[in-house]
Amino acid sequence: MTASLPGFPPAQIRRLVIKIGSALLVDPDGQVRADWLRTLVADVAERRAAGQQVIIVSSGAIALGARRLKLPKGGRGSLEDAQAAAATGQIALSQCWANLLHENGITAAQMLVTLDDLENRRRYLNASATLERLMQLGVVPVVNENDSVATAEIRFGDNDRLAARIGQAARADAVVLLSDVDGLYTANPHVDADAMLIETIERIDARIAGMADSGSASGMGSGGMTSKIEAARIATGAGAHLAIISGKVDAPLSHWAKGGRGSIFLAAPARRARKGWLAGRLTVRGRIVVDAGAEKALGKGNSLLPAGVARVEGVFARGDAVDILTEDGRVIARGLIEYDSEEAARIAGKRSEDIAALLGHLPRSVLVHRDHLAMV
Structure with missing residues (x-):
């Protein structure tokens, strides 16, 4: 089963969610890494041409806005700074995605959601219906948390879990998390030379959960391996596979499909829709x-x-x-x-x-x- 899954080929994965973190999309100076992003968009265009539907979950608004507003600590010095940076940076982020997708003949749509949008059953169904219609229209939705109104108490806090919940709402077949590491290791590979990559995870148990750290190495994003394992719990429980692969290479999806390393959490049997929503709740x-x-x-x-x-x-x-x-x-x-x-x-x-x-x-x-x- 797993031999044909690496790369999440369009022939087997009809609908794919791709999550990109701030550290991959924005450089330390607060500028979009446009050359790298262009290679990723080319990957998306290639997959769409092969019949795969794609949803993008993109971080980066706070990092982009912080530079424009000249805010310290990457815009994360206070809740008010983060909200202001998000409001400013989201325009630039959306424009960047829209322009690059347009270069490849693809129409982009923006969806900003809050935690409550996906925790409240009625609003969750509304989001699900919107995503479904956008897929029918051949559009690529670009989703982000609405950090301009989110608070510390009512927010996802990272886009790994947001990507999993969006995958659940969109009834996606798989989710890919682009990361600064190429998968789940037995220990932190940045500090332990003996750490070994785990290529396939069939079940998330205490041993797997214990391999995670909780921090974001870049200081720019908010997710570590702990959030990725939580995302995997949500996605696999909803019947979707989840992969963690490196985003530090050009054309990361093509690189992975051609033999690049990664970790795949295999989908569990899908629950009934309401029970999947319940199990995936974060609050x-x-x-x-x-x-x-x-x-x-x-x-x-x-x-x-x-x-x-x-x-x-x-x-x-x-x-x-x-x-x-x-x-x-x-x-x-x-x-x-x-x-x-x-x-x-x-x-x-x-x-x-x-x-x-x-x-x-x-x-x-x-x-x-x-x-x-x-x-x-």
């Missing part, structure tokens, strides 16, 4: 710790009953997303809670027939219904 309001019996029941596809709850953590309202954990701290599921945190804490560990006496009413017999729950 949760609380945590429900369950006992071994409840863990087993959830694994069989059952709803979460109050009797199986050991404790409730956090403050949340009915309908909020919560993580469901085992008593040793493993997150096993995510779902929409049927009770607020105060009521959930009161009925934790209680049988359904006892809840009415505790609350004075029995509106719902389950804490999280199986239709609103996704295993992770």
Whole structure:
């Protein structure tokens, strides 16, 4: 299966999301690396000519805007600086993409999204519909987080996870993250000469997660290997492959397709659309710790009953997303809670027939219904 996947050939990957980080697109002086970007756009044009639909997730607005506004620390000295830099730089970034794609006979579209656009179910479906229509029209969407209005509390924080969520919304077959390293290594290759590349990852377990670092080496972007593994969790859970390849070479997609190195996280069986959206959510309001019996029941596809709850953590309202954990701290599921945190804490560990006496009413017999729950 994996032998034919490197390069994500158009014959097998109908729809592809490509993510480009700030450090690849913008040089240390705050200028677009136009010559390199032109080779990437040529790659995109070649793939489109072969029948592959492409969506681009592009960082770079803050880095470009910071130079124009002469802001210190690359525009990341404060939230206000980052927002101003993003607002200024996004125009230049969009114009750059539009011009280079136009040179290849391709129409570009801009989509700016916030975390809430993809966490709110109705707005997520709207974004999905827009992406689908743009694909039908033969347009290449260029997507970025709307950092001009995003705050520290309500933002993706990196475009790796944004790319995975866009891939999910667009029902993409694969996502490629262009990086300053050519894949996932057993250790940080910048500091450990014995680090070995892992070419294929079939399952993201604790061992794989433990190989990640959390920083961005360039100081220009915001994502490290940790964010890329989180992106892989989202993408593979939505039924899409995800690759990490080097973007430090010209024509990086062609280079990879011709034998360049990279790591591929293989897609898991796709969940139903709503459950995939739930599992891919990045914001949760609380945590429900369950006992071994409840863990087993959830694994069989059952709803979460109050009797199986050991404790409730956090403050949340009915309908909020919560993580469901085992008593040793493993997150096993995510779902929409049927009770607020105060009521959930009161009925934790209680049988359904006892809840009415505790609350004075029995509106719902389950804490999280199986239709609103996704295993992770």
